[in-house]
Amino acid sequence: MDVKVKILRYNPEVVDEAEWKTYSVTLQPTDRVLDALHKVKWEQDGTLTFRRSCAHGVCGSDAMRINGRNRLACKTLIKDLNPEKEITVEPIKGLPVLKDLVVDMEPFFDAYRAVMPFLVTSGHEPTRERIQSQADRDRFDDTTKCILCAACTTSCPVFWSDGQYFGPQAIVGAHRFIFDSRDEGTEQRLEILNDKEGVWRCRTTFNCTDACPRGIEVTKAIQEVKRALIFRRV
Amino acid sequence: MQQHQYDVIIVGAGGAGMRAALESSKRTRTAVLTKLYPTRSHTGAAQGGMCAALANVEEDNWEWHTFDTVKGGDFLVDQDAAEVMCREAVDAVLDLEKMGLPFNRTAEGKIDQRFFGGHTRNHGEAVVRRSCFAADRTGHMILQTLYQQCIKQNVEFFNEYYVLDLLMTDGKASGVVAYELVTGELHVFSAKSVIFASGGFGKVFRTTSNAHTLTGDGMGIVWRKGLPLEDMEFFQFHPTGLAGLGVLLSEAARGEGGILRNKDNERFMERYAPTVKDLAPRDMVARAMANEVREGRGCGPDGAYVMLDLTHLEPAHIDAKLPDITEFARTYLGVEPYTEQIPVFPTAHYAMGGIPTNIKGEALANNEDVIPGLYAAGEVACVSVHGANRLGTNSLLDINVFGRRAGIAAAEYAATAQFEELPADPEAYVVELVEGLRTSTGEERIAAIRADLQATMDLNAQVYRTEGSLKQALVDIEALKLRFANVGVQDKGKRFNTDLLEAVELGFLLDLAEVLVVSALERKESRGGHFREDYDKRDDVNFMRHTMAYREVDADGNETIRLDYKPVVQTRYKPMERKY
Numbered sequence: 001m002d003v004k005v006k007i008l009r010y011n012p013e014v015v016d017e018a019e020w021k022t023y024s025v026t027l028q029p030t031d032r033v034l035d036a037l038h039k040v041k042w043e044q045d046g047t048l049t050f051r052r053s054c055a056h057g058v059c060g061s062d063a064m065r066i067n068g069r070n071r072l073a074c075k076t077l078i079k080d081l082n083p084e085k086e087i088t089v090e091p092i093k094g095l096p097v098l099k100d101l102v103v104d105m106e107p108f109f110d111a112y113r114a115v116m117p118f119l120v121t122s123g124h125e126p127t128r129e130r131i132q133s134q135a136d137r138d139r140f141d142d143t144t145k146c147i148l149c150a151a152c153t154t155s156c157p158v159f160w161s162d163g164q165y166f167g168p169q170a171i172v173g174a175h176r177f178i179f180d181s182r183d184e185g186t187e188q189r190l191e192i193l194n195d196k197e198g199v200w201r202c203r204t205t206f207n208c209t210d211a212c213p214r215g216i217e218v219t220k221a222i223q224e225v226k227r228a229l230i231f232r233r234v
Numbered sequence: 235m236q237q238h239q240y241d242v243i244i245v246g247a248g249g250a251g252m253r254a255a256l257e258s259s260k261r262t263r264t265a266v267l268t269k270l271y272p273t274r275s276h277t278g279a280a281q282g283g284m285c286a287a288l289a290n291v292e293e294d295n296w297e298w299h300t301f302d303t304v305k306g307g308d309f310l311v312d313q314d315a316a317e318v319m320c321r322e323a324v325d326a327v328l329d330l331e332k333m334g335l336p337f338n339r340t341a342e343g344k345i346d347q348r349f350f351g352g353h354t355r356n357h358g359e360a361v362v363r364r365s366c367f368a369a370d371r372t373g374h375m376i377l378q379t380l381y382q383q384c385i386k387q388n389v390e391f392f393n394e395y396y397v398l399d400l401l402m403t404d405g406k407a408s409g410v411v412a413y414e415l416v417t418g419e420l421h422v423f424s425a426k427s428v429i430f431a432s433g434g435f436g437k438v439f440r441t442t443s444n445a446h447t448l449t450g451d452g453m454g455i456v457w458r459k460g461l462p463l464e465d466m467e468f469f470q471f472h473p474t475g476l477a478g479l480g481v482l483l484s485e486a487a488r489g490e491g492g493i494l495r496n497k498d499n500e501r502f503m504e505r506y507a508p509t510v511k512d513l514a515p516r517d518m519v520a521r522a523m524a525n526e527v528r529e530g531r532g533c534g535p536d537g538a539y540v541m542l543d544l545t546h547l548e549p550a551h552i553d554a555k556l557p558d559i560t561e562f563a564r565t566y567l568g569v570e571p572y573t574e575q576i577p578v579f580p581t582a583h584y585a586m587g588g589i590p591t592n593i594k595g596e597a598l599a600n601n602e603d604v605i606p607g608l609y610a611a612g613e614v615a616c617v618s619v620h621g622a623n624r625l626g627t628n629s630l631l632d633i634n635v636f637g638r639r640a641g642i643a644a645a646e647y648a649a650t651a652q653f654e655e656l657p658a659d660p661e662a663y664v665v666e667l668v669e670g671l672r673t674s675t676g677e678e679r680i681a682a683i684r685a686d687l688q689a690t691m692d693l694n695a696q697v698y699r700t701e702g703s704l705k706q707a708l709v710d711i712e713a714l715k716l717r718f719a720n721v722g723v724q725d726k727g728k729r730f731n732t733d734l735l736e737a738v739e740l741g742f743l744l745d746l747a748e749v750l751v752v753s754a755l756e757r758k759e760s761r762g763g764h765f766r767e768d769y770d771k772r773d774d775v776n777f778m779r780h781t782m783a784y785r786e787v788d789a790d791g792n793e794t795i796r797l798d799y800k801p802v803v804q805t806r807y808k809p810m811e812r813k814y
Contacts, residue, residue, distance in 0.1 A: 042681030046724030118382040119334030131343035
């Protein structure tokens with residue numbers, strides 16, 4: 001079928017402002033939006049620029065705004081988008097655009113790195129593995145699925161308007177360790193997130209949960225971190 | 235052009251690169267250069283697990299694991315290396331747990347283990363639960379955990395820096411040249427040690443589980459320096475790729491009880507491997523599947539695939555142990571694995587060959603001599619622990635054991651070595667390569683050449699090969715190389731030029747495809763992942779040896795590939811017929 005794909009193009013080497021360009025491509029209904037972008041790049045316009053790697057939803061390279069919603073291009077099938085109408089593709093919002101669909105990921109990764117996203121322990125290490133029950137392991141399973149694609153953070157209206165907010169992903173990254181029974185860094189991590197640009201900026205919009213391509217209940221994780229802060233302090 | 239100096243440079247930030255970085259950066263000034271963000275690396279796509287004889291759920295020991303690795307590799311494995319890997323596997327898994335990796339747990343809270351193809355108890359008696367796992371996203375967890383540890387340890391990354399050349403001085407590694415993707419600027423890094431950990435080259439094939447970015451850059455760079463590549467004819471085809479797409483469905487699906495069926499609903503693996511059935515090594519299962527299809531017992535309208543059946547498993551069990559791969563089936567094929575069988579066909583998955591190294595991770599210039607300061611680990615390397623066919627889970631093990639070893643060895647070497655003087659105009663080759671492509675006005679499209687390469691490789695150098703098919707592939711590759719000389723890059727800019735990047739990558743793919751095919755032509759036997767219909771038996775008299783391929787350029791600039799051979803290291807195990 002012939003599908004029209006409207007892409008927000010921007011190359012600061014050439015133009016001052018982003019502009020929409022529409023391309024017509026022939027696709028199968030089961031093709032992915034990534035296939036559409038590849039067809040444009042490979043057959044029509046080699047200057048079209050986007051990131052991608054694994055092409056099946058595990059590397060997190062190709063989060064973009066497709067028909068107004070944050071998704072992974074490699075996990076979004078044409079048939080699920082109403083291909084009768086034009087499909088719009090633009091970069092994720094709230095991060096500086098470097099070129100076309102490529103944004104500067106550094107602010108996003110800075111926020112992740114700031115929440116101590118690593119296991120903190122004290123004392124001597126055991127000879128064998130640390131013992132953890134499957135129930136304790138399941139407690140933080142959901143947030144271990146994160147692939148750092150930024151779909152959640154860049155769907156958050158607070159993040160759009162407030163450049164300081166950690167954003168949903170960083171809180172997910174912290175949650176993964178706060179609720180890990182082996183970890184001893186919870187107090188420090190909670191203190192970081194108790195900042196005025198921390199969890200309290202969340203307005204429970206649920207955009208992040210809707211956006212997550214891994215099905216993580218992001219808003220729930222944020223609420224759990226809020227609750228942990230309250231009950232440890234009150 | 236910018237200049238930098240580090241004791242150790244690591245090229246690639248997947249599992250092997252980051253595991254090396256954790257060791258090296260503890261000891262000395264280290265930088266990691268990666269063409270992607272670290273968490274995009276394809277280690278994250280590995281699913282089923284990492285084997286180690288922890289014996290948490292049943293009796294096991296590392297010697298059995300070694301035997302399985304050697305037999306699984308069809309006796310082309312260097313047995314000293316396999317012993318090292320399987321012995322150190324236990325600590326490698328425990329180290330990851332201590333770093334925070336969220337393994338699935340047993341009832342006692344220990345690391346849980348499950349079945350995997352080719353892993354057996356007591357030298358093939360029965361299958362054994364040896365694979366340590368985190369659902370079907372073990373690679374994802376390893377990649378994330380290693381990245382988290384790198385954050386903790388303040389490892390210095392240069393993200394989206396594409397290394398395009400290795401600098402050598404008097405036969406020693408002295409640095410690398412990298413292209414910064416965002417700006418198009420070149421960077422020369424002077425270093426005492428360079429570790430390649432840049433992954434495989436699955437994109438020479440059309441149907442592959444590999445990422446778009448797996449274009450063999452590290453192997454290609456070393457190759458163009460005249461350094462050898464080992465056992466390049468051995469490429470693994472994973473049995474269960476989603477039909478038509480090649481997306482990986484873990485062997486864990488069969489480890490958890492999944493069954494392969496043909497159009498008669500027959501469990502056909504009972505005919506090919508009566509003892510371990512669906513859990514035979516990958517090369518055997520892939521060939522069996524291809525054979526079912528060739529003999530007319532395939533499924534679907536064109537009889538082009540077979541079915542993976544999980545319908546007899548409890549949905550709750552599937553959700554707990556195989557959540558991601560069942561989601562792939564739903565997303566990409568619209569198949570519900572609780573109630574429907576999943577169409578699958580072999581997909582190009584893993585390069586057993588690569589840059590030859592010893593067990594310390596030191597790269598070799600020939601059969602004996604190490605290249606001072608040069609190291610390799612992971613899929614880019616050939617130790618050789620995988621021989622002619624890698625066992626499932628042994629790649630996640632390989633990156634952890636040999637990533638660690640290369641990181642230590644590189645840092646220790648740097649502690650006493652001096653910085654070598656860089657060659658005059660160190661960036662000259664890369665300037666010529668990059669500017670030549672960027673300013674080219676050729677007519678040929680990058681994607682068209684690549685698609686033709688992948689088509690001929692899928693047709694002629696896949697699960698079944700013959701002299702005729704390989705010669706055809708070679709003719710096609712030569713023609714494609716001529717077309718590549720006339721390739722056009724449309725994006726003429728400096729900024730984030732992925733068009734240019736794809737052209738460079740295609741150049742590496744063409745080089746490596748040729749090495750693969752030339753090596754395969756001369757191996758007139760069938761062993762592991764390399765199956766020749768015209769020589770369908772293993773031939774230990776003539777071919778119990780590693781292939782060593784060298785690029786040679788004569789006075790007129792003509793390139794040829796010279797093949798040499800290297801003996802296989804045998805310690806405990808004598809070659810035997812491979813039955814399962």
